[in-house]
Amino acid sequence: MTVSLERLRRCHFAVDVGAARTRVYVKGAGLVVDQPSVAAVNTRTGALIAVGELAQQMTGRTPGYITVVRPIHGGTIVDIEMAQRMLRHLIGDKTRRSLRRRARLRAAACTPHAADPLAQRATIETLVGLGARRVELVDTLIAAAVGCGLPVDRPEATMIMVCGAAATQVAVLSLGSVVTAERIPVGGEAVEHAIMQHLRHQHALLLPSQAVRPLQLALSGNGTAPHGPASTEIQGRDVVTGLARSVRVDTAAMRDAIQTPLTAVMDGIGKVLRECPPDLVADLPERGIVMVGGSARMPGLDQMLRRATGVPVYIAERPDVCAIEGLGAMLEGRIEPMLLGPLAT
Numbered sequence: 001m002t003v004s005l006e007r008l009r010r011c012h013f014a015v016d017v018g019a020a021r022t023r024v025y026v027k028g029a030g031l032v033v034d035q036p037s038v039a040a041v042n043t044r045t046g047a048l049i050a051v052g053e054l055a056q057q058m059t060g061r062t063p064g065y066i067t068v069v070r071p072i073h074g075g076t077i078v079d080i081e082m083a084q085r086m087l088r089h090l091i092g093d094k095t096r097r098s099l100r101r102r103a104r105l106r107a108a109a110c111t112p113h114a115a116d117p118l119a120q121r122a123t124i125e126t127l128v129g130l131g132a133r134r135v136e137l138v139d140t141l142i143a144a145a146v147g148c149g150l151p152v153d154r155p156e157a158t159m160i161m162v163c164g165a166a167a168t169q170v171a172v173l174s175l176g177s178v179v180t181a182e183r184i185p186v187g188g189e190a191v192e193h194a195i196m197q198h199l200r201h202q203h204a205l206l207l208p209s210q211a212v213r214p215l216q217l218a219l220s221g222n223g224t225a226p227h228g229p230a231s232t233e234i235q236g237r238d239v240v241t242g243l244a245r246s247v248r249v250d251t252a253a254m255r256d257a258i259q260t261p262l263t264a265v266m267d268g269i270g271k272v273l274r275e276c277p278p279d280l281v282a283d284l285p286e287r288g289i290v291m292v293g294g295s296a297r298m299p300g301l302d303q304m305l306r307r308a309t310g311v312p313v314y315i316a317e318r319p320d321v322c323a324i325e326g327l328g329a330m331l332e333g334r335i336e337p338m339l340l341g342p343l344a345t
C-alpha cells in the first residue's frame with residue numbers, strides 16, 4: 001500500500017475533517033465524533049458559543065453578534081485556528097485528557113486525493129495544535145476503500161467513488177495504490193445549491209438552508225430517477241414579499257436543474273475509465289463500482305452511474321463513515337500486512 005501500515009498502527013487517533021462533517025476515531029474507543037464541521041462564534045468577545053450539531057441548528061437563525069462559521073472550505077482547512085478550537089470542543093475534555101497522557105501523541109488524517117501541499121500543511125498544523133507530535137496523512141480514496149472492506153491490495157481493479165459534500169473523487173485502485181483518479185469539485189453542496197437556484201429562479205421561492213434535504217427525500221425515488229409522481233409540494237418564502245408560500249414543483253424540471261453538476265461528475269468518471277489500463281477496466285463489469293461518502297445516499301445517483309457506465313454499482317453499507325472507519329481499521333491493525341512486502345530469500 002502507498003501508506004505505511006506500520007506507522008499508522010502506532011497512531012493514537014485519526015480525524016477526517018470534511019467540508020460537511022468532522023469525524024474522529026480514537027484507538028480502542030472507536031468513532032467518538034461525527035458532527036457537522038460548524039462553529040458559532042460571539043463576534044463581540046471572540047468566544048466559541050457552540051460547535052457541531054448545535055451550531056448547525058443556529059445557521060441562519062442568529063442575532064447580529066453571533067456568526068456561524070465553517071473552518072473547512074472545499075475540502076481544505078482554511079481557518080486553522082478555528083478548526084483547532086472546533087476539534088477541541090468536539091473531542092471533549094475527557095477524551096483529550098486521555099490522549100494527552102500519551103508520551104508521543106501520533107495522529108492520522110485523511111486528505112483528498114492529490115491535495116496540494118498547502119492543504120496538507122493545514123491539516124498537519126491543525127493536528128499539531130491539538131498536541132500531536134507526528135501526523136500521518138492518508139489518501140481519502142485508500143482510507144474509504146479499506147473502510148468499506150474492498151480488497152485494495154490485490155492485483156485487480158477496485159473502482160471507488162467518494163461522494164463528499166465539496167467534491168467527488170473517483171479512482172481505480174490496484175495493489176494498494178491509486179492507478180487513475182480524478183477529483184471533481186462538485187459534491188452534495190453543489191447539488192443542493194442547484195436545487196435552491198432553481199426554486200429561486202423558477203418559483204421566486206427562498207428555501208431555508210435546512211429544507212433542501214427533506215426536499216431531496218420528498219423527491220426520493222422519483223426526483224433523480226424517472227418514475228413516480230410528477231410534482232411535489234414544498235414550503236418556502238417568497239423572494240419579493242418575504243411571506244411564507246408553498247408551491248408545486250415539477251420533479252422533471254428539478255431533475256434537469258441538478259443535471260448540470262451531475263454531468264461534471266459523470267465526465268470525471270469517463271476520464272478515469274479512459275485513462276485506466278485495459279486489463280483493469282476488464283475487471284470492472286464483474287467487480288463494479290462502490291459508492292461511499294454522505295452524498296452516495298442521494299436518491300437516484302447510483303442508477304444514474306449505472307446507466308452512464310454500464311457496470312454494477314453498489315452503495316457501501318454506511319457510506320458516510322467509510323473513510324474514518326478505514327483509518328480506524330488501519331490504526332487498530334485490523335488490516336492484513338501488504339501483499340507487496342519484500343520476498344524472503
Ligand SMILES: Nc1ncnc2c1ncn2[C@@H]1O[C@H](COP(=O)(O)OP(=O)(O)OP(=O)(O)O)[C@@H](O)[C@H]1O
Binds near residue numbers: 019163164166188
Ligand atoms: N440522505 C442523503 N441524501 C442526500 N444527500 C445526503 C444524504 N445524507 C448526506 N448527504 C449529503 O452528504 C454530504 C456530506 O457527506 P460527507 O459526510 O461524506 O461529507 P464530507 O466528508 O464532510 O465532505 P468532503 O469529503 O467533500 O470534505 C452533504 O453534502 C449532505 O448533503
Ligand SMILES: [Mg+2]
Binds near residue numbers: 016165323
Ligand atoms: Mg469526506
